[in-house]
Amino acid sequence: MSVFNAILKSTKACLVTIIVYFSVFVLFGNISARATATTKDTMFEDSIVKVAITDNDNSALSRGLIEYLNETEDVVDPQTTSIKEMNDNVRFLIYDYALIIPDDFSERVKNGETEDLLEFVAPGATAPQYLLTEKINTYMKDVMVYLNSGYSEDESIALTKENMIKLSDTKASIMDNADENHRSFYTGMFTFNGYTLMMILCISISSVLSFTKDVDVKNRISVSGMHFKTRNFAIIAAVFCIGIVITVAVTIFVGLMGLSDTNGKFIFYCIDVIALMLVGLGMAYMISAITTNENIINMVTNMFVLSMSFFCGVFIDVQFLSPAIVKFAHFLPLYWYTAAIRLINDTPVDKILGKTFYEYLLIEILFAGIFFAAGLIISKKKEQYAV
Amino acid sequence: MFLRIFVYKIKELSRKYWLVGWNFVFPLVLATAFFLGFGNLIKEDPDTLQTIDVGYVNQLDKSAGFEQVLKELSKENDEGTTLLNLHTYSSKDEAVEDMNSDIIFGFYLESHDGIETVVRSNSYVSTIMNEIVREYNNYTDVINDIAKKHPEKVPAAMDAISSNNSFISEHSFGQNTSQYLQYFYALLAMTSLFSSWISTSMLEGMCANMSECGKRVECSPASKFLSIAAGILAGTLLQIVSNIIVVIYIQYILGINLGVPMGTMIILCSIGSGLGISAGILMGSMIRNERLLVTVPLFFTMICSFFSGLMWGQIKQLLQYNCPIINKINPAALLTDAMYIRSTYGPTDEFYQDTFIMCLMIVGCLIISTLFLRRRKYVSL
Amino acid sequence: MSQPVVSIDNLVKRYGENVAVDHFSLKIEEGEILGLLGPNGSGKTTTINCLLSLLTYDKGDIKIWGKEMNPSAYDIKSQIGVVMQNVAVIDTLNVYENVDFFCGLYINDKKLRKQYVEEALEFTGLTDYKKQKPKKLSGGLLRRLNIACGIAHKPKLIIFDEPTVAVDPQSRNAILEGIKKMNKAGATIIYTSHYMEEVEELCSRVVIMDHGKNIANGTSNELKSSLISREKIRIGLPNKSPEILAGLKEINHVYKVKEDADDVIIKCDGGEHNLVHVLSYLTDNNIPFGHVTTELPTLNDVFLEITGKELRD
Secondary structure, eight states, rough: HHHHHHHHGGGGGHHHHHHHHHHHHIIHHHHHHHHHHHOOOOOOOOOOOEEEEEEEEOOOHHHHHHHHHHHHHEEOOOOOHHHHHHHHHHHHHHHHEEEEEEEHHHHHHHHHHOSSSSEESSSSSSSHHOOOOHHHHHHHHHHHHHTTTTTHHHHHHHHHHHHHHHHOOOOEEEEEOTTTOOOOOOHHHHHHHHHHHHHHHHHHHHHHHHHHHHHHHHHHTTTTTTOOOHHHHHHHHHHHHHHHHHHOOOOHHHHTTGGOOOOOTTTHHHHHHHHHHHHHHHHHHHHHHHHHHHHHHHHHHHHHHHHHHHHHHSSSSSGGGGGHHHHHHSHHHHHHHHHHHHHHHOOGGGGGGGGHHHHHHHHHHHHHHHHHHHHHHHHHHHTTTTT | OHHHHHHHHHHHHTTTTTHHHIIHHHHHHHHHHHHHHHHHHHSTTTTTTOOOOEEEEEOOSSSOHHHHHHHHHSSSOSSSOOOOEEEESHHHHHHHHHHHTOOOOOEEEEEEEEEEOOOOOSHHHHHHHHHHHHHHHHHHHHHHHHHHHGGHHHHHHHHOOOOOOOOEEEOOSSOOTTTHHHHHHHHHHHHHEEEEEEEHHHHTTTOTTTTTHHHHHSSSSOOHHHHHHHHHHHOOOOOHHHHHHHIIIIIISOOOOOOOOOHHHHHHHHHHHHHHHHEEEHHHHHOOOHHHHHHHHHHHHHHHHHTTTTTTTTTHHHHHOOEEEEHHHHHHHHHHHHHHHHHTTTTTHHHHHHHHHHHHHHHHHHHHHHHHHHHOSOOOO | OOOOOOOEEEEEETTTTTTEEEEEEEEEOOEEEEEEEEETEEEEEEEHHTTTTSSSSSSEEEEEEEEEOOOHHHHHHHHHHHHEESSSTTTTTTTHHHHHHHHHHHHHOOHHHHHHHHHHHTTTTTTGGGSSSGGGGGGHHHHHHHHHHHHOOSSSSEEEEEETTOOOOOHHHHHHHHHHHHTTTTEEEEEEOHHHHHHHHHHHHEEEETTTTTEEOOOOHHHHHTTSEEEHHHHHHHHOHHHHHHHHHHHHTTEEEETTTTEEEEESSSSSSSHHHHHHHHHHHHHOOOEEEEOOEEEEEHHHHSSOOOOTT
């Protein structure tokens, strides 16, 4: 019991690490999960573009255009008059589109000019950019056609607006039968958890285990008369205990955060997280066999877990990764964890429990075993060669 | 004396495995991870509008004008891109089946009731699909309006409507730097700031209040400032080498064009290294606790890197409007900003302003550190 | 009279309320090995740090070779060698590089430095280990490296701050022999310790510190001769009747007779052949006795008599 207690007590030394990564999980996990969570659409809705407008003309025509955009899009303050800064803002997604109405806009329209009357800044040829450019072009074309056909400025603006409103009634519908288009809050949170839980487990458990690997401590325990089985059982039990406490804390937190989006799939995410916990414990054991230096534990864990998170769909969705990377990711345990999460997300709740799900879990457990075996071999070799 | 201390400091620091690991290996691993993660996105921005696979079901007895419009949009435009890839179906069921199999994004159903857009979910692409229908309907409405009041203008109006006018044009900034490069700039900034560890580690061996070796150095006739200056130079050189390795690795091995000329990049990396080293000297001159000497530089680096956009690219721009001073005092933000500006807009005033502030920070940190370190006799050891 | 190498006058160093060094004065002449004795926390290391100008002090004057010691007194510093209480070496440099680095802080001439480094390694018996990293050295070898780093530049004044703490007897003897050799070569030495045997063996003069004060100063013999108790005889005595004890006390020069378990301790305040007199009394009176030992006073006795506590307390 004393070995068990000592290991549990020495976890206190890693409390700061646990708190830091848990905070990262709470903050960024939530942000990314909320940002990427989507729900099943039941009716067609236009996607709205966040557009910042700078009106240097302030004419009836420019105001008409702004009014139209105000009704159909999300018009925001450009926050600057510098075109470069607007470019920075669209690049860093403060808004999607910056529209600049030059001071000679109205005059040029009245002169019948049709080219480059307005200017925009957008982050490349994106869908919002295409959409809004098309809308503005259509609006301008209508106004110009009305003006050139003998309508007054006010009439042209009014008729164009009327047309645009009438067009909102265009028939459009949603026909959605599958889950896979939608990412639940839980999927977002548990995906991010792949990074933070692995970091917490690897750093804290490796650090805790490193004290039992210290030659003097190890010798002292060995000569204490405590049976080999008893002390190793105590170490394993303590490590599992820490792992389970951390995992349960994380899972409860996710459960509470997503109460509003709760569904029957939560239990399956939990099963996947437990499998990941085993991987984390195995990896921690392996790292502690490689080194007992806290600095190196930190570094090795960061390098390994961070890289895995990039390759395995934690930070970047696998659909954006090249096929070669995805193929390579198959050899990493985190890939199977995220694959199981995707499976849970995309499959109706009554069909999750099946061969594929079990396969994914089994692969994760196999990885945990491989890491543990590797740790054992490294420890043994180190002892053999007195490294 | 200076040269000897310099050489020994290089030897001493470069043999610290954890330091080499964090300052040389970690950035390379992270750069590789970024490359594997963002490499695809840099080469091909996922936000770029791709050709949309759309279906068309004609339930009318005759061929319709709208189908012609879709066919027109399925042709390559002046910019060499194609908006639509049209699939025609004889029945709605066929179209639905293909839509559910991800062969098409959505489809148009034209019947006597009009044109209906059917999609699986709401998105910009579904809005674009619907917009095509609206534009088509819009032309009809406009011509009808004109025909009512000014029938003589209808031919001209039809010409105007079918013309390919571009009322709006994009402002060009020359080089179109990918927004994902931001992560690599932030990575370089983080690498630079990691050098604050080099400084604290170097100072530890030089100040009597930090280590036994420091006592020995301070008991010797070697000038403390000369010794520290040699250490600073050694640390900066190591960090510059580390940064250049990372830049070369990203640019030439990973093949990601950082968009900044190599010479400028080396200067910026050197300034970044100087920033990290001088910040570390400042921390080392103020902190005595051995644990804090490791954790403070780590937290400093990670917090600065976070606010420069290492983990969330948007943050720097959000701060620009909510608390711009943070971007001006955050060394990592200044460095990423300088790289971003240089690659996107060239050597503008803002670029020089960022560079100047960074140089000023280096000088400021060193002056304040000198004031702290001047107290050569300690009240307690 | 020649100028003292070190002159500390009325030194006071406070840490808040706590007075670490309390009006401490000391003079060290050239060629001396001065032992600075005192229990842990008596102010030895603080005095050394003040002497080296590493610490500020509240009051007093410190002069070395007649010049005021301050952080910028580089000419003085260049003649001083310090062997710290804790090992002060750079882990990432090997033995040779460590000695060369620290020697290089004093000696600029490359050729001379090389010679000095080789000599220091030879002197400390580290020549065979010069490519080894400090972490690979045993405790004793590490202490020797610590010494080599402090003395390689052949200083005229060497300060050893408890250099033999946690050192095996073999290495300890080697260190003490080395210090004697350095002293013979002309170096003045300050040696702080709380091992009185070492100080007695090594030092030509001893200063005892307690609570930051200089409580005794003189050669080992001078200090011991200042004691009342000059000889201590311990006898295993089964019969400790008051008559026998009173009889023992009657012997010339015996001033105290004390029971200590099965033994009796007899303290004498001088005289010669005290043991003969005691044994004669016992045999003459047919008093049976067991083992007999006699002890001359040690510095610990000096300390005990002055402060009422043991040096290692």
